[in-house]
Amino acid sequence: MIDLWVLTVGRDPFDIRKIHNFANWLLDIGEGKVGGSNDGEVIIDVPDDILINDPHDPIDSLIEFVYPSILEKINVTSYFQERAILAPKNEVVQQINDRLLALFPGDEVEYLSSDSLCQLVFVHDQFDPNLYSPDILNGLKVSGLPNHKLILKVGVPVMLLRNIDQKNGLCNGTRLQVKALGKHVIQAIIISRTNIGKQTFIPRMSLSPSGKKIPFKFQRRQFPLAVCFAMTINKSHGQSLSNVDLYLKDPVFSHG
Template structure:
């Protein structure tokens, strides 16, 4: 069900039907009896018809007339593109950032081996140069290179101040980009409209796939025109 602007019982019913369709899809109730392999009919209004450039079509649907509307209060609050993987998220975010007006500002992290690793027998720190650490992309950790513009939506990747609603997953809108702090306005959660200043912080990834501990000092945010489905559930 395609949700359209407006209010009233029609919109409520559309939302209810769409939510039920998603639940039935997740619980395997669509497509008839099956052993895990089924053909499911997707409603036409959920499909991207433009096969030549589907991402651009999706962007235009979710963020209509972006350049005219992005400064409007609340424009981002009910809009986000959900994607299955971080690779797709990065592709969509990069395309939207290029479309966005204004100059971009680049922030590079400072990465280093966590000092306790030096105590491990057989650990050769020389194998992990700054270039190697900079190239690591880990879920829930800001990338080494963070590129932003004033006015874009970003998401917190760490709990900063739970009491005031600044938690992992909180969405914000960039107000200004300084050398040492980022000023942003909260656009989701319990503290919408509040303005905050974000510093760089040291983040130690907890991903077990990384066989050693290192620290990345970076602003704890990521661009979030698009986000992963898992992240949106938080």
């Protein structure tokens, strides 16, 4: 299911008509009105103007569309407020973010987490904590948890991965722009949801994964942030975005 918010105020009438036609086309696909009668499978012609036409470097095409003249807009906070590249999987999102982070000027600052096993009841009775060295824990990448290695630059957009202060707009999914990178805190400005433009400071936090895919409990002390030039489709829910590309690298409408 796709949620579509369309902002038409101040737009050219031709653009408004194109947006309405696109919205109606999406609705017709959802209601099974495109492609004629079928038994659950049908081939749909996608308009050329919404396809990525560069088979050699599709990510470069995405960047040119969503982030044109990005090197000239680094210090313009509003530039990042309503722009994002969306993809279904974290691995693809990471690939896009790494590409844009490399393009971004300035020195990289690397933050490494401190990972440790929690001294709690383990899922398996025969669990041996000695099997899980710090290197193994560092290599774990879990949805909703910052990676062991977090690389940032001043000016990049980031997303908050935990609720810190809901009253002041620091919620899971809030996007910010980095203004200063300290050893113990990161200074940033809120660029989405409530309190846009407000300066804040993000500390390191001790975090544990909430899912049950890992048969033991561990704790990661890291800044609860992730670079977010690109984000997963799930993370985009509730965001106000007007300039978006959707990167479907692999088939997404099949089982699994």
